[in-house]
Amino acid sequence: MPTQIEPMLAVPGELPLDRERYGLEVKWDGIRALVHLNGGLRVTGRHGADYTRRYPEISGFGVKSAVIDGEVVALDPRGRPSFVRLQHRMHLTDPEPRMLELYPVAYLPFDLLYLDGLPLFDLSYRDRRSLLDELDIGAPPYFPGDSDLLAATREQGLEGVVAKRLDSPYRPGVRSPWWVKVKHLSTTEVVIGGWKPGKGRRAGGIGSLLMGVFTGDGLTYVGHVGTGFTDAALDRLHTLLRPLEVPKNPFRNEPPWRNRWVRPELVGEVGYTMWTDELRLRHPVWRGLRPDRIPAEVTR
Structure with missing residues (x-):
């Protein structure tokens, strides 16, 4: 065998x-x-x-x-x-x-x-x-x-x-x-390319994750997800992402915020309602990390 x-x-x-x-x-x-x-x-x-x-x-x-x-x-x-x-x-x-x-x-x-x-x-x-x-x-x-x-x-x-x-x-x-x-529920895998700092109860940690998929032009930003997390999940993500921080934006198209960038090495899964014409995920909800996936496989 x-x-x-x-x-x-x-x-x-x-x-x-x-x-x-x-x-x-x-x-x-x-x-x-x-x-x-x-x-x-x-x-x-x-x-x-x-x-x-x-x-x-x-x-x-x-x-x-x-x-x-x-x-x-x-x-x-x-x-x-x-x-x-x-x-x-x-x-x-x-x-x-x-x-x-x-x-x-x-x-x-x-x-x-x-x-x-x-x-x-x-x-x-x-x-x-x-x-x-x-x-x-x-x-x-x-x-x-x-x-x-x-x-x-x-x-x-x-x-x-x-x-x-x-x-x-x-x-x-x-x-x-x-x-x-x-x-029944549309789900997709996304590559984490950064995170937006949190406010209020999430101050000092992650407010939302910046998501991307690979296209012919490279890692393309497809939206951010800030719902579906438990406090424990956010803490674990913060621990995993901090060592991956880099000064340069990994996306080919820059998200419209001041963000913390990371090497695109982690893959997650989100639920969503639809893809928009601008290649954005509508109403994404975090489901969890997918360590069984590799970033290069995550495409539209």
């Missing part, structure tokens, strides 16, 4: 018209992770990130030789994935028992890439899922493409669904139209 596999990715969009050719999965609001089982257990994320010690709750499932694709999630009291709760664990490379108790995570498998030394990439999604279900390791079910799963996830406050072509192979590292993610 290869030591590193980049997960296959979905494109954003709407439910396909030929829905009978697809299976629907719940889109889990968590962190992508692959479990490698081959005489031991290793958990990896995108770009080779090692999550093995970060999420000790992930066990071997009683399987000796396999590579499993899935999502790490932290559940809220109602049993729904909570990205806010997961934030408490994402940055801990060796979490203490207290954090494991306060913010436990679960692993939700949804694909099978290797089994007993045999690669499964060229099998169809339907066949890979059948083999995964036979392992009986707690994989959430998928549903027919013409089911009402999208409406059900909206009613339950979940993020959305992923429509996957039943005959599609698995292509590592490829963002393929064979998989389509359909979200």
Whole structure:
């Protein structure tokens, strides 16, 4: 088995018209992770990130030789994935028992890439899922493409669904139209290029973050976000950003304030209502840092 596999990715969009050719999965609001089982257990994320010690709750499932694709999630009291709760664990490379108790995570498998030394990439999604279900390791079910799963996830406050072509192979590292993610809330990743000092209760700290995405001209400013933060999140961001401060504006277009600039090394996620014609995010709300993403990937 290869030591590193980049997960296959979905494109954003709407439910396909030929829905009978697809299976629907719940889109889990968590962190992508692959479990490698081959005489031991290793958990990896995108770009080779090692999550093995970060999420000790992930066990071997009683399987000796396999590579499993899935999502790490932290559940809220109602049993729904909570990205806010997961934030408490994402940055801990060796979490203490207290954090494991306060913010436990679960692993939700949804694909099978290797089994007993045999690669499964060229099998169809339907066949890979059948083999995964036979392992009986707690994989959430998928549903027919013409089911009402999208409406059900909206009613339950979940993020959305992923429509996957039943005959599609698995292509590592490829963002393929064979998989389509359909979200109820629009979200996007942004690169932090600076921050605006706070006032009032936030005086001396961060008032809002300056967001950018990479275009053909470089890092382009797309707005600032000042809502959705807890006090603890602002304190942590202040600690992370201060060592990254630089005197020069990293954006190709300067935001209209006096700001503190930083090297564009941190990626975050925000919810928003729409993109404006001026390439600005309307009504952005902070959701959290994305250490599993690299800045160069964050594009419009």
